[in-house]
Amino acid sequence: MKALKILSILLLLGGASAATVMYSGIVNVAADEPHSDIVYWLLEETREASIKKSAQHIKVPDLESPELLLMGGADYEYMCSSCHLKPGLEESDMSIGLYPAPPNLSISHETHQHGTDEELARKNFWVIKHGIKASGMPAWGKTHSDERIWAMVAFIKRLPTLTPEQYQVLTAID
Amino acid sequence: MIRKCMQKKAEKADCSKMDDSKMDMNDPVAVAMMKKCMKQSKSSMEKMDHSKMKGMDHSKMKGMDHSKMKDMDHSKMKDMDHSKMDKTKDTKANDDDHQNH
Numbered sequence: 001m002k003a004l005k006i007l008s009i010l011l012l013l014g015g016a017s018a019a020t021v022m023y024s025g026i027v028n029v030a031a032d033e034p035h036s037d038i039v040y041w042l043l044e045e046t047r048e049a050s051i052k053k054s055a056q057h058i059k060v061p062d063l064e065s066p067e068l069l070l071m072g073g074a075d076y077e078y079m080c081s082s083c084h085l086k087p088g089l090e091e092s093d094m095s096i097g098l099y100p101a102p103p104n105l106s107i108s109h110e111t112h113q114h115g116t117d118e119e120l121a122r123k124n125f126w127v128i129k130h131g132i133k134a135s136g137m138p139a140w141g142k143t144h145s146d147e148r149i150w151a152m153v154a155f156i157k158r159l160p161t162l163t164p165e166q167y168q169v170l171t172a173i174d
Numbered sequence: 175m176i177r178k179c180m181q182k183k184a185e186k187a188d189c190s191k192m193d194d195s196k197m198d199m200n201d202p203v204a205v206a207m208m209k210k211c212m213k214q215s216k217s218s219m220e221k222m223d224h225s226k227m228k229g230m231d232h233s234k235m236k237g238m239d240h241s242k243m244k245d246m247d248h249s250k251m252k253d254m255d256h257s258k259m260d261k262t263k264d265t266k267a268n269d270d271d272h273q274n275h
Binding site: 064065066067069070073158161162165166168169170172173 | 187188202203205210211
């Protein structure tokens with residue numbers, strides 16, 4: 001009974017503290033002021049673990065089809081390149097202004113992602129389809145079919161290897 | 175903001191820099207580029223308006239150089255069908271001579 005009483009008091013105190021922090025405005029949500037290292041690390045690890053768990057059962061189709069590249073290329077240019085950049089474009093207003101910064105998908109995966117090709121494909125599919133809360137990454141699955149999203153995954157896989165000329169041909173609209 | 179980003183001007187593929195000799199046809203990227211450029215080329219040909227093409231200007235054509243013509247291969251000629259031939263002037267003249275006798 002005493003333990004229950006102590007627990008209740010602690011919960012109340014915790015709730016009151018949280019409410020104080022929330023409504024006081026002392027939490028800085030400005031995108032141009034980065035998190036502290038510890039907060040950044042906590043958020044990143046939480047996000048990566050969540051995506052990995054959610055994506056683990058996704059079945060990856062064959063991503064080597066030229067038709068998939070052409071379909072994905074056009075969508076990438078129009079939906080993704082403003083934030084995630086492209087060969088010959090090293091920064092944009094969106095890539096500079098968003099926090100956390102959207103990963104530059106036009107450079108090699110090893111610089112910002114770890115895992116096998118299949119793990120990366122599953123992760124990319126999940127992220128494109130479901131988006132990420134409070135990050136600026138939309139849930140494209142609400143407006144695009146799985147086939148179109150896999151096409152984008154296929155294109156993103158090849159993107160770091162493309163020259164600006166190859167990129168232009170693959171992403172041009174007919 | 176997303177809508178503004180998506181309002182980009184549509185561009186045609188620039189296939190002029192594609193070098194077929196350096197392409198690996200086992201590479202999906204190369205195959206995809208070939209398909210895009212061939213489709214674009216075909217589309218351009220279909221859009222050509224033949225009705226607006228000028229007729230051939232024969233006056234600017236050089237005369238035939240018979241010396242460069244190969245000998246006629248008579249063996250490949252079909253038998254002449256005389257029944258469908260008009261009478262030559264000489265033949266007509268001879269006919270007239272006979273009738274006037």
